[in-house]
Amino acid sequence: MTFSGSASSSAQFPRDGLPEVAFLGRSNVGKSSLLNALAGVKGLARVSSDPGRTRLINFFRVLGAARPGGGGHGDMYLVDLPGYGYAKAPRQVREGWERLVTSYMDGRDPLQLCVFIVDARHEPSEGDHLLRTWLDHHGHPYVVAANKVDKMGRGEARRRERAIAEAIGSGARAVVPVSATRRTGVDELWNIIRAAAFDRQFEARE
Numbered sequence: 001m002t003f004s005g006s007a008s009s010s011a012q013f014p015r016d017g018l019p020e021v022a023f024l025g026r027s028n029v030g031k032s033s034l035l036n037a038l039a040g041v042k043g044l045a046r047v048s049s050d051p052g053r054t055r056l057i058n059f060f061r062v063l064g065a066a067r068p069g070g071g072g073h074g075d076m077y078l079v080d081l082p083g084y085g086y087a088k089a090p091r092q093v094r095e096g097w098e099r100l101v102t103s104y105m106d107g108r109d110p111l112q113l114c115v116f117i118v119d120a121r122h123e124p125s126e127g128d129h130l131l132r133t134w135l136d137h138h139g140h141p142y143v144v145a146a147n148k149v150d151k152m153g154r155g156e157a158r159r160r161e162r163a164i165a166e167a168i169g170s171g172a173r174a175v176v177p178v179s180a181t182r183r184t185g186v187d188e189l190w191n192i193i194r195a196a197a198f199d200r201q202f203e204a205r206e
């Protein structure tokens with residue numbers, strides 16, 4: 001996987017029509033970390049303890065990905081979007097982020113799947129509920145990744161998975177408990193991503 005560029009407006013989005021999978025979630029939830037875990041490359045997407053770090057849309061090109069079990073294959077993009085819900089950000093900056101994310105999500109044809117990342121430890125935030133409503137309303141397919149399960153035991157992780165499935169996961173294709181730091185659930189998530197990215201191609205070949 002290689003970094004292929006940052007966009008601060010729609011004019012800078014890729015135009016090659018390759019399938020895209022977007023990473024969405026509140027600030028500091030681990031979007032960039034999960035992207036690095038999927039790539040198997042540390043430091044590819046910028047991770048920070050300083051919330052609100054990712055302020056641009058970053059496109060990472062995956063070379064030669066394939067649908068699990070055969071079918072479609074080719075290059076694709078993983079798209080790291082800025083997080084929401086960073087309360088300390090000045091209002092103007094927050095609104096700028098929202099505009100940018102909406103400009104990407106709205107009618108983005110190559111977008112095949114959203115990975116909606118939540119913190120496994122907490123109840124969904126107000127921003128999480130808003131995003132869920134927005135995704136459902138616009139008919140965007142999404143999978144919920146409940147991150148940071150390394151912070152809890154197995155029993156607790158299972159309880160949280162069920163609670164998250166009920167709270168915001170009912171419209172999702174799947175709820176996957178993950179840990180970006182320990183790579184838990186990363187292979188399962190990667191399979192779901194590849195299946196979605198090359199679905200259309202696969203169908204076209206049938």
Ligand SMILES: Nc1nc2c(ncn2[C@@H]2O[C@H](COP(=O)(O)OP(=O)(O)OP(=O)(O)O)[C@@H](O)[C@H]2O)c(=O)[nH]1
Nearest residue numbers: 027028029030031032033048052053054083180181
């Ligand atoms: N324990 C634990 N910490 C994690 C995990 N994933 C991310 N973190 C930590 O959470 C913090 C935020 O991670 P980022 O990947 O930068 O989060 P982000 O969602 O990209 O944040 P923004 O770009 O600000 O929206 C960092 O300190 C990470 O090390 C995880 O699975 N487990």
Ligand SMILES: [Mg+2]
Nearest residue numbers: 031032046054
């Ligand atoms: Mg980030």
